[in-house]
Amino acid sequence: MTKLNYHKQNFFRNTYCVFKAVDFQSVKDKRPHFTSKSGSKYYYTNEGVYRVSAHWGRAATCRWRLQTDDSTTQNGAKVGFAKWTSFYKDNEVEKLYFIQKSEFTHTYEYFHKNEPAYNSTYILRTAGDTRKVLRQLKTIATETKWAKYIPHDDLEDLRNHYINGLITSNKTLPELRRSYNA
Known part of the structure; x- marks a missing residue:
């Protein structure tokens, strides 16, 4: 291409x-x-x-x-x-975007697959799917009430499991919950 x-x-x-x-x-x-x-x-x-x-x-x-x-x-x-x-x-239909933590803002942001920072460990998504995952990541990174009903000993470990799962796999939040401590 x-x-x-x-x-x-x-x-x-x-x-x-x-x-x-x-x-x-x-x-x-x-x-x-x-x-x-x-x-x-x-x-x-x-x-x-x-x-x-x-x-x-x-x-x-x-x-x-x-x-x-x-x-x-x-x-x-x-x-x-x-x-x-x-x-x-840029368009809304192709899987052009991946998510990673920005070294400048220290928040999760989307990047284009043609940028030098891309490697195949990141999942590519459409623009709409990327926006959805970014909203989920923001909640996981900044709030705690989502973790209330998930058995865990270490909130940061749980956060890392969810964040890494969302960035490097196509697993949904329920799938990630089931795989935690499985």
Whole structure:
């Protein structure tokens, strides 16, 4: 399967990308090449695109996330840069996504199967299935009431069993419950 080549004429149609946060100085004296209806500004280079925006995540038909370990904003907006090679196709029907813990946010996030971090221990899912599992992971990682009726001696061990099971298998929560201490 050949990878699509993305550029300024096609990167904004049905793509997934993780932009890297950069300083506002990167675009300080530049004029945007395009401004969207929602106010996001785009600056094109030969290597990629800068995006200045107050909203990240779902952008029109795209899934664009900003990878940042600080909170530098200007009027609520942040600047991200992505190389053209960092864009991947996105749709709702193909199994394109896997889940892993982000080294930046320390939460579970979805990533595209064409990213270098992918390996076959992760289960690929459609976008909808990925959203469902992410909701389950958030509950397991942050709450405790779900574990109330599951016999266990160590909550962290139980959490790890569920989290690893959801990320590396197609097992459902009831199946994971049955396999715990089996």
